[in-house]
Amino acid sequence: MINYPLLYSKADYMLSNMQAPSRKLTVQTCRKTCVYPYRFDQGKFIGGFCAEQVVDNARMPGALEPRDVPLAVASPPRHHYEGRYLYAGPLWNHFGHVLVDCIHRLWAVLENPDRYVGIVFSNVQNLRPSDTPRVPSFVPALFDLMGLPSLPTILVDEASLFETLDVPQLGSVYKIGLSPAYEPYLQRYQETISQKTSLFKGKTPARIFYGRSHALRDGGVIGSTFFEKMLAHAGFSSCIPEELSLRFQFAHVLQAEEIVFEEGSSIHITELLLSVAANVRMLPRRPNPHVFRKALDPRCPSFFVLAKGENVALLPDRNGKMSPASLTFYKDGRTVYAGLEQAFNLPTFDQKLYHTTELEDLRSAPAKNAALTQSRNLILQTYR
Known part of the structure; x- marks a missing residue:
């Protein structure tokens, strides 16, 4: 049984993902929030955040219910980061899934390119794992084509505490589709890619x-x-x-x-x-x-x-x-x-x-x- 975020019923959850044309994409800001890696198990991404701290934008929506399950018990952080970071979501070394699941919060970097110290991803530890967890080699070139500023990328593989963490809403959701509010950002990506x-x-x-x-x-x-x-x-x-x-x-x-x-x-x-x-x-x-x-x-x-x-x-x-x-x-x-x-x-x-x-x-x-x-x-x- 999935626990829906905050006070959502299942019906509320489904309605929240039927994005109205006039709705703008949002950014939720978290203070002193701990980020965790994910593990993929029986079709669910386990981790990312603890249940007490997870915000709506950090969830991984699905057609009928969230694809993620926040941690019931939080472990203490092993790493601490000062400053303001942007949380981008899960990341693992699969070209197609990086494009489908991992990049659709980065529109907020276009909005405020000088705001962030870095971009944060949660490593999905058991999907195509490597001895040394690392950001896939093609990701920096992808970000450059998108016109994103050159920012440090943090791949969370152990519990990590962030002083300030912005969590943008997903512009596109797997099996659900595009938010109309995301289209101007896709247009900007496409113009940059076309030029390059x-x-x-x-x-x-x-x-x-x-x-x-x-x-x-x-x-x-x-x-x-x-x-x-x-x-x-x-x-x-x-x-x-x-x-x-x-x-x-x-x-x-x-x-x-x-x-x-x-x-x-x-x-x-x-x-x-x-x-x-x-x-x-x-x-x-x-x-x-x-x-x-x-x-x-x-x-x-x-x-x-x-x-x-x-x-x-x-x-x-x-x-x-x-x-x-x-x-x-x-x-x-x-x-x-x-x-x-x-x-x-x-x-x-x-x-x-x-x-x-x-x-x-x-x-x-x-x-x-x-x-x-x-x-x-x-x-x-x-x-x-």
Whole structure:
């Protein structure tokens, strides 16, 4: 059972996250407040603040209830910081989640760039941990592209007391979407990013395919390389964002006219943009595309999901479990292809080639042993 902040009932909590167009984003100021790291357990972020001190803006809203659980018992601080800091939220070393979960309080730095001694994040200790907790290496470059001032960044890994801590309201919330009051800040980010990527004008493809055949260890669509090859006939260029600088990644998205992507982190850089000129189509990896629809519908001229939920099926991940890293296949690849044919001039669908490509993708996907590979193949063949 989740304890809702202050005097909220569950109904009050849900209403508080239905942000009215006229409402301004707020900043709550805390004095002599202790910040803690998080641990992720059974879908919840445990920690951040103690229950007695947590303020509304520090919570992690979800569609039905908060995603965080403050600590019931507070431990004494190990570190003390004088001056005024901005609390940005949780942080862990996952590119997509940094963009979705970790940056949407930083608008307050744009409002008052000289106010803060530094930016504070709470380390999520058990998500992609390292021997020495550190801010992900790409974060400083991301902040520079956003036009933020160069400020020290503190990653809280032990209880830390702050003399003054400003906690801004989230401008965008996972699974809920954008606050209208956040849009001017996204516009400022986009203007700055556009200026800093202007040297790439005319040097990126108009049609882009983002696949995951290189990242099947962490999940992907079996058979997506078939769609990739067919889309090449329509002028699509394949892009692996991990091989590009952040500036070049943004330049690709900002200048594209058409994007087809396999559900995943490649498209999350749009979290920092108010609008995208491209029409966007997604090859889903999960039956419910709610997260990406909430993020992309407000930003794109058109957003299409190329497979209905009942057409999406899952295979065990590399360890034989069902998880976010599970593999995906489509029960009927032809209908997915038909959605692309409606928009682009593609070769006639070749079902035999599609099934052959599925098997090639499956063989290239990491598995803990041969028995798992065989089990995956048997599941796939029941639909073939």
